[in-house]
Amino acid sequence: MEIKKGGVVSKLLADVAIPKMFRAKQIFPRPIIMPEEIPGIIFAELSKEKIKSLIKPGMNIAITAGSRGIANVDVITKGIVDFVKSKNANPFIVPAMGSHGGATAEGQIEILAGYNITEETMGCPIKSCMDTVILGYSELGKPVYLDKIAYESDGIIVSCRLKLHNAFRGKYESGPCKMMVVGLGKQEGAESVHSDGMGKIAENLPANAKVILDKAPILLAISCMENAYDETCKIEAIHKDDIMAREPELLKWAHTNMPQLIVGEADVLIVDEIGKNYSGTGVDPNITGTFSTDYATGGLQVQRTCMLDITDCSHGNGLGTGLSSAITKRLFDKLDPEKMYPNCLTSTVLKSAGIPIVVATDKEAIQLCIRTLNNVDKERARIIRIENSLHIGHIMLSEAYYEDVIHGKYAGLEAEDEPKYIEFDEDGNLMTSIFLD
Structure with missing residues (x-):
C-alpha cells in the first residue's frame, strides 16, 4: 500500500489548524522502591x-520472565536468581509469554534480551521452548497446559507484575494466575483460556490456575507492583497455597496506585509511541480508554486517537493500532503481521490488530483526527498528547484546557509553560518535546 505525502489526502488536511498546546505536569502519590533496594x-x-524452606540444595528451579516492559525487570529477575543460588539450588529462566514473540522459542528469547535478560546478565541458563504438557481439565472443561521444561523442573517461581488487565475485569486479572495459565501455558494454554472470548476469561483464568497449582511444581509467586510513574513500589512473595486468596487483595492495592489522565475527557489523544513493552495492546486502555473488548471500561473519554510510532523492542508487534483513528506511515512500515497475528489467533480478539487510516506524517495524523471530530468547535478542540501510556507524569494539553488548569480546576495537574504552536520539520515530523528543556 503506497502512502504518499502531497496527494489528495494531504491536500484535504493541509488547512486544518492545530491549536496551541502547553506542557503540564501530573502529580500522583509516589511510593517507590529504588533499584538498589530491590535485591535486599x-x-x-x-x-x-x-517460604524460605521451599528451595532446597540441588533443586532445579524455573523462574518465569514475561514479555512486558516491567520497571526494573532485569534487577528483579537477577535478585531471584541470586537468592536461588544462595540456597545452593540451580536456577534457570523460562520465558512465560504465551504466544508472544511470534509464538516461537527464538522470538521469546529475543524479547527477553530486549529487557536485558540474557544468560550473561542473569548468570544462569535461559531455557525456551513452545512444547507443553497437558495437566488435565479445569472445572469448566478447559484443557490446561504448562511449559514442558518448567513442568520437569523441581520447582517454579512465578515472577510477574500485578495490575489491571486491558481487556476484561475480574478478581484475577494480570498477575500470578495469568502468568501461570497464559504465560507458562505457551500458545496452547493461552488459546485454551481465551477460547470462549474475553467475556469468559475472568472465569476460565482462575479455574485453569487451580489445576496448575494442584498439578505443577509451583513453589511461590513473587509479584511486583508499580506506582503511577512506572516505578517499582511494592514486591511481595506469596506461597503457592496463598496465591488464590492474596492476588485479588493485591489487585485492589495496585488499582489505587494507577495513574490517569486527570482531565478525564478529550476530543483528540496523540500517542507519540506505542509498544508491547507498554501494554499488550500497545497502549494501556485503562489510561487511554481505547479498549479492544466490551468487557472492560475506564480511562480517558475521547473521540479520536492517533498513534505516531512504535518501539523497536516490540519487533513489529503493533497490536493496538486497530484501536486508533489514524497512524503514520512510519509506524505502518514497521508492522510485522507474523508477530502481530499469532496473538489475535490465540486471544480471539481481532480488533486490536486492524489497520486504521494511514497518513504520511505526524502532522497529518493529528490533523485528520481534528478534521473528523463531530459536534466539536475544532478551533477549541481539547487535545492531549502523551509520550506513551506508561509515562504520563508529563503531558501536553491544548489551549482549551489552559484557564481551567491554571485556576486549579484539576487537582494534581499543573501547567509548566504557556500555550504555543507545536512545531514540525519540513517532512511533517513532530519536533516539539513534551518535556521542558
Whole structure:
C-alpha cells in the first residue's frame, strides 16, 4: 500500500489548524522502591518463614520472565536468581509469554534480551521452548497446559507484575494466575483460556490456575507492583497455597496506585509511541480508554486517537493500532503481521490488530483526527498528547484546557509553560518535546 505525502489526502488536511498546546505536569502519590533496594527486598521476601524452606540444595528451579516492559525487570529477575543460588539450588529462566514473540522459542528469547535478560546478565541458563504438557481439565472443561521444561523442573517461581488487565475485569486479572495459565501455558494454554472470548476469561483464568497449582511444581509467586510513574513500589512473595486468596487483595492495592489522565475527557489523544513493552495492546486502555473488548471500561473519554510510532523492542508487534483513528506511515512500515497475528489467533480478539487510516506524517495524523471530530468547535478542540501510556507524569494539553488548569480546576495537574504552536520539520515530523528543556 503506497502512502504518499502531497496527494489528495494531504491536500484535504493541509488547512486544518492545530491549536496551541502547553506542557503540564501530573502529580500522583509516589511510593517507590529504588533499584538498589530491590535485591535486599527480594531476599527478605523469599526468606519469610513460610517460604524460605521451599528451595532446597540441588533443586532445579524455573523462574518465569514475561514479555512486558516491567520497571526494573532485569534487577528483579537477577535478585531471584541470586537468592536461588544462595540456597545452593540451580536456577534457570523460562520465558512465560504465551504466544508472544511470534509464538516461537527464538522470538521469546529475543524479547527477553530486549529487557536485558540474557544468560550473561542473569548468570544462569535461559531455557525456551513452545512444547507443553497437558495437566488435565479445569472445572469448566478447559484443557490446561504448562511449559514442558518448567513442568520437569523441581520447582517454579512465578515472577510477574500485578495490575489491571486491558481487556476484561475480574478478581484475577494480570498477575500470578495469568502468568501461570497464559504465560507458562505457551500458545496452547493461552488459546485454551481465551477460547470462549474475553467475556469468559475472568472465569476460565482462575479455574485453569487451580489445576496448575494442584498439578505443577509451583513453589511461590513473587509479584511486583508499580506506582503511577512506572516505578517499582511494592514486591511481595506469596506461597503457592496463598496465591488464590492474596492476588485479588493485591489487585485492589495496585488499582489505587494507577495513574490517569486527570482531565478525564478529550476530543483528540496523540500517542507519540506505542509498544508491547507498554501494554499488550500497545497502549494501556485503562489510561487511554481505547479498549479492544466490551468487557472492560475506564480511562480517558475521547473521540479520536492517533498513534505516531512504535518501539523497536516490540519487533513489529503493533497490536493496538486497530484501536486508533489514524497512524503514520512510519509506524505502518514497521508492522510485522507474523508477530502481530499469532496473538489475535490465540486471544480471539481481532480488533486490536486492524489497520486504521494511514497518513504520511505526524502532522497529518493529528490533523485528520481534528478534521473528523463531530459536534466539536475544532478551533477549541481539547487535545492531549502523551509520550506513551506508561509515562504520563508529563503531558501536553491544548489551549482549551489552559484557564481551567491554571485556576486549579484539576487537582494534581499543573501547567509548566504557556500555550504555543507545536512545531514540525519540513517532512511533517513532530519536533516539539513534551518535556521542558
